[in-house]
Amino acid sequence: MLIGTEEMAAGSLAVGGSLMTRPEILVRALLSAGTEEQKRRWLPGIASGELLVAVAVSEPDFGSDVAALQCRATSQPDGSWLVNGAKLWCTFAGRAHLVMLLCRTGGEPGHRGLSVFVAEKPSRLGHDFEHRIDSGGVLRGHAIPTLGYRGLHTFELVFEDYRLPGSALVGEQGRGFYLQMESFATGRLQTAARAVGVMQAALRDTLAYTAQRRVFGRPVAEHELARAMLGRMGVRLHASRQLSFAAARLHDQGGGQVEASLAKLYASRMAEYVTRDAMQLFGGMGYGEETDVSRYFVDARVLAIFEGAEEVLALRVIGRSLEKAGDEMRKR
Ligand SMILES: Cc1cc2nc3c(=O)[nH]c(=O)nc-3n(C[C@H](O)[C@H](O)[C@H](O)COP(=O)(O)OP(=O)(O)OC[C@H]3O[C@@H](n4cnc5c(N)ncnc54)[C@H](O)[C@@H]3O)c2cc1C
Numbered sequence: 001m002l003i004g005t006e007e008m009a010a011g012s013l014a015v016g017g018s019l020m021t022r023p024e025i026l027v028r029a030l031l032s033a034g035t036e037e038q039k040r041r042w043l044p045g046i047a048s049g050e051l052l053v054a055v056a057v058s059e060p061d062f063g064s065d066v067a068a069l070q071c072r073a074t075s076q077p078d079g080s081w082l083v084n085g086a087k088l089w090c091t092f093a094g095r096a097h098l099v100m101l102l103c104r105t106g107g108e109p110g111h112r113g114l115s116v117f118v119a120e121k122p123s124r125l126g127h128d129f130e131h132r133i134d135s136g137g138v139l140r141g142h143a144i145p146t147l148g149y150r151g152l153h154t155f156e157l158v159f160e161d162y163r164l165p166g167s168a169l170v171g172e173q174g175r176g177f178y179l180q181m182e183s184f185a186t187g188r189l190q191t192a193a194r195a196v197g198v199m200q201a202a203l204r205d206t207l208a209y210t211a212q213r214r215v216f217g218r219p220v221a222e223h224e225l226a227r228a229m230l231g232r233m234g235v236r237l238h239a240s241r242q243l244s245f246a247a248a249r250l251h252d253q254g255g256g257q258v259e260a261s262l263a264k265l266y267a268s269r270m271a272e273y274v275t276r277d278a279m280q281l282f283g284g285m286g287y288g289e290e291t292d293v294s295r296y297f298v299d300a301r302v303l304a305i306f307e308g309a310e311e312v313l314a315l316r317v318i319g320r321s322l323e324k325a326g327d328e329m330r331k332r
Contacts, residue, residue, distance in 0.1 A: 001024070001190070002189065002244055003246065004020065004246050005021070008020060009201075011201070012151045014150070014151025016194045017092070018095070018152050021187055021307075022054055022091070022100075023046045025033075025053075025184065026046065026053045026100045026118070027188045029116055029170055030042060030118075032179060033171030033175070033179050035173070038118070038167065051098055052097055052100045053097075054096035054098070054100070055099070055100045056087040057087075057180060058087065059086060059155075059170060060086055062091065064091070066180065068109075069102060071083065071115060072085055072104045073101075073117060074105075079166035080164060080166055081105075082161050082163055083103060083162040083163075083164060084161060086159070088156050089155075091154040091155070093151050094124045094141055096121070097121065097123050099121060099157075102118070102180050102233070105176075107272065108174075114174070115170075115171075115176035116170045116179050117164055119166045127153060136161060139160075140157070144174075147194055149298075149302050154200065154296055188307050188313075189264070191306070192247070192273065196244060196271075197269050198299055198303075201236040201239065201292065201298075202271075202278035203230075203278070205291075206277070210226055213277040231279050231303055237274060239266075242268060243267065244323050246259065249258035258321040261318055262318055264307060264314045267301075267303075268304040269304055272304065275299075278293045297319060
């Protein structure tokens with residue numbers, strides 16, 4: 001999975017995100033808590049690429065604080081659900097056929113009242129879409145212009161009395177927070193791999209460019225300082241890759257949640273450094289949209305923001321786990 005993701009992201013961060021990361025997050029949730037009927041209905045289409053996936057967790061007022069989400073699904077006497085509320089930053093929501101949706105279903109505040117649904121919709125191109133369903137409900141999407149990551153659109157979504165069948169609920173009602181977080185752990189591994197892919201592309205292009213571009217009578221790459229920069233780019237790329245592979249091995253053994261966050265945090269920040277060096281070594285051409293390194297640079301910037309912002313991973317996931325480990329060591 002990581003190797004496939006790296007390769008796709010080396011072509012385009014958006015391709016990795018749309019074809020690997022989002023399906024992976026939903027598939028994890030379905031494998032973990034879906035019914036046989038749900039698995040049969042969605043997994044083959046997701047695996048073949050016929051069903052594209054978006055994930056709608058973030059909202060206008062809540063992103064990092066997932067437990068505070070407000071978009072609500074209300075159960076109806078016939079077993080269906082009516083969704084009302086807004087989601088923000090739902091990447092690929094236009095093209096997607098399936099939206100993994102985290103909603104508040106219970107009266108309890110915080111993480112206990114959340115549930116995961118799969119909302120089916122037609123795939124739509126363009127910056128705006130509106131999907132009306134027969135029962136009268138509507139889902140509207142509007143693309144948000146972004147600095148980078150432009151190979152796919154990320155949407156603001158508004159649900160108004162949008163009816164979902166009872167069979168759209170994945171897992172137990174009220175257990176959605178845990179299911180979402182479990183799925184995000186794999187999403188973070190994916191994002192570490194996407195960062196590695198972007199670094200790989202940046203290093204590849206920079207090696208090629210600096211070997212042929214001559215300054216002061218010699219190729220850029222033959223100047224000591226440039227060579228040191230290339231070496232540093234290589235080290236950051238390889239360290240990030242090995243960290244993500246190590247986390248993936250632990251994940252295969254049923255653990256690795258914290259390590260996935262660690263790999264994601266580190267690789268995302270390294271991707272910013274590596275793509276910056278790439279742009280620098282390209283000189284003026286690095287700043288022109290004509291060369292891909294300018295895209296790598298703006299794409300890399302988003303990696304530390306989504307799939308768990310850097311600060312939240314450092315503080316709440318990695319920091320807490322280090323604290324716990326420290327307590328245990330002291331007890332021993
Ligand atoms: C291009 C793009 C695509 C995205 N795609 C998706 C998607 O497909 N699905 C989806 O659901 N979401 C998506 N997101 C949303 C993304 O996951 C959120 O932006 C992210 O979780 C941060 O939430 P926020 O934007 O609300 O920032 P906030 O939560 O408002 O955070 C603002 C700042 O405060 C910091 N912060 C937060 N809590 C703490 C704390 N306890 N201590 C210290 N600092 C803190 C954060 O690190 C950040 O720097 C996407 C975002 C972008 C930009």
